[in-house]
Amino acid sequence: MSDAELMTLDNDALLFTSGRGRNTWSIYFFxxxxxxxxxxxxxxxxxxxxxxxxxxxxxxxxxxxxxxxDEEYLFExxxxxxxxxxxxxxxxxxxxNTSSIKGDFELLDLVAYITGGNVDVxxxxxxxxxxxxPSYPSNDLFVSKRGEMKxxxxxxxxxxxxxxxxxxxxxxVVGTSWVEKKYLQFxxxxxxxxxxxxxxxxxxxxxxxxxxxxxxxLSKKGTYDDSVFTIIDLGGEYESIELDEKTITADSxxxxxxxxxxxxxxxxxxxxxxxxxxxxTPDIFDQEVYSPYVRDRVGEYLGTGTFDGTYKGAPVSxxxxxxxxxx
Numbered sequence: 291m292s293d294a295e296l297m298t299l300d301n302d303a304l305l306f307t308s309g310r311g312r313n314t315w316s317i318y319f320f321x322x323x324x325x326x327x328x329x330x331x332x333x334x335x336x337x338x339x340x341x342x343x344x345x346x347x348x349x350x351x352x353x354x355x356x357x358x359x360d361e362e363y364l365f366e367x368x369x370x371x372x373x374x375x376x377x378x379x380x381x382x383x384x385x386x387n388t389s390s391i392k393g394d395f396e397l398l399d400l401v402a403y404i405t406g407g408n409v410d411v412x413x414x415x416x417x418x419x420x421x422x423x424p425s426y427p428s429n430d431l432f433v434s435k436r437g438e439m440k441x442x443x444x445x446x447x448x449x450x451x452x453x454x455x456x457x458x459x460x461x462x463v464v465g466t467s468w469v470e471k472k473y474l475q476f477x478x479x480x481x482x483x484x485x486x487x488x489x490x491x492x493x494x495x496x497x498x499x500x501x502x503x504x505x506x507x508l509s510k511k512g513t514y515d516d517s518v519f520t521i522i523d524l525g526g527e528y529e530s531i532e533l534d535e536k537t538i539t540a541d542s543x544x545x546x547x548x549x550x551x552x553x554x555x556x557x558x559x560x561x562x563x564x565x566x567x568x569x570x571t572p573d574i575f576d577q578e579v580y581s582p583y584v585r586d587r588v589g590e591y592l593g594t595g596t597f598d599g600t601y602k603g604a605p606v607s608x609x610x611x612x613x614x615x616x617x
Contacts, residue, residue, distance in 0.1 A: 300421060303443045305380045305469050309401040310346075311437065312338045313473040315382075317400060318492050319411070319450050320594065320609040321465015322473055329355045329454050329463050330411055330573070330594040332611055335391060337372060337382060340476070348372035352389050354402045354409065357573050357594045358456050365579045365592070366404035395421075395445060398469065400612055411452030413467045413521035421445040422528035427507040441473035446494070446501045446522050467570055468492055468501070468611075485510045486617045489538060491559065491570065495608035500601075501523040502566070504559060506538050519561050540548060544575045547564055549589035552580070553614050559599075568599030577612070590615035 306313050317333040334353045339346045351369035356362070368388045377384060383392040389402035398413040426439040450467040453460050486509050493502040506517040517537045522528040539552030556571045577593025591614035598607040 300445075301396075303441070306337065306377060306379060306382075307441060307473040308339070308346075309384065309472055309473075309475060310339060310341060310478075311440070312336055314470070314472045314474070316472075317391075317413075318468040318470075318594075318611045319409075319463075319465055320467075320494060321450065321463045323454070323461035323463050327359050327461075328573070328609075329356070329358055329456075329461060329465075330609065331454065332592055332594070332613075333391075333400060333409070334391070335386070335389070337384075348377065350384070350386055352386050352402070353579065353592070354389065354404050354407075355577065355579065355592050356404070356407045356409070356454060356456060357577065358461075360573050362456055363574050363577050363593065364404055364407045364456065367579070367581075370523040395448075398448070398524060407454070407456045409452065409454050411450050411454070411463070411467075413448040413450045415445075415447060415471065416449035420520045421447075421518065421526050424503060424528060425518050425530045425532075426505055427516040427518055427532070427545070435529070437474045437476045439472065440475050441471065443471045444503065444520075444522065445469040446477075447524070466494060468494060479561075488613075488615055488617055489554075490611075490613040492611040492613075493568075493608060494610065495601075495606050498601070498606060498608070504537065504561075508538075519564065519566070521564065531563060533561070533563070544572075546576070546578050546580075546589060548576075548578055548580050551580070551589050551591075551616075553591045555591070555612065555614075559597075565602045567598075568597040568601075568606065570597045570612065571595050572612060 315335045319331045332355045337350045339348045352373050353367050355365040391400050393399050401410045422444050446468045448467040451464045454463050465552040491504045501522045503520045508515050517533045520530040522614045543552040544555050545552050558569050572595040578589045579592045580589035593612050597610045
């Protein structure tokens with residue numbers, strides 16, 4: 291396959307997938323400002339399509355979080371109905387109310403605003419391309435109720451630079467972005483609730499060619515504890531292994547004053563099959579996203595942190611994204 295064919299294939303993987311389901315674009319950024327202070331952000335764009343007569347009703351929602359060292363955490367959601375000409379089948383270009391994402395792997399631009407902050411950055415591959423098609427937990431109960439993950443692309447090695455503003459102060463930032471595109475196909479009929487918690491960890495080591503992601507689906511009733519651990523190397527080769535034993539443990543929990551939710555942080559990841567043992571600590575404990583204007587607040591943990599431990603008997607450490615949500 292030629293380089294041109296590879297380029298077309300990869301860029302096409304970023305495009306909107308039609309059908310009854312949810313398209314999700316995610317950007318995880320880890321970098322520093324001109325004063326060498328860590329800044330990270332997470333951006334999600336979801337477009338959900340549901341049949342409505344002879345057409346689809348499409349709704350979008352976006353979420354941006356910004357974490358500044360161990361001092362500040364900002365977040366905000368935006369949502370609405372997808373209008374005609376807002377969504378394109380031949381290119382990635384979606385302007386929402388408070389954000390815009392457009393481009394491809396040659397140049398991907400993100401502009402997003404929230405109360406107290408904004409990001410304006412550009413991304414492309416630095417050095418060799420690094421992407422993979424990892425997998426998600428395939429527990430029959432989990433899949434049948436939530437839907438089936440049909441597409442899951444991870445581009446893990448994108449150079450990112452631009453401006454991140456926090457409380458009126460602009461910071462010139464440089465760093466690395468991990469970009470994902472997922473398509474979840476909804477089951478027929480009404481979606482049923484799942485008595486489970488999903489935890490997703492996205493890990494970028496400081497001085498290792500390999501990168502890691504762990505997705506864990508845990509039944510609150512104790513009927514299953516399934517994980518998929520993926521190792522992605524510099525050339526984009528990857529290995530995903532499915533595990534049905536406990537991979538995540540926590541000696542304590544952080545209790546949110548906003549929602550009353552308890553989250554297992556700090557947490558430890560133990561995967562003997564790959565000789566991988568790390569402890570994950572959040573940059574700030576309070577990195578919970580919730581709706582401040584709703585009486586019965588529903589929250590999810592969406593933040594960044596560090597990890598430290600061993601891999602194949604050697605020290606490993608770096609930055610990570612931490613996502614924990616009840617389903």
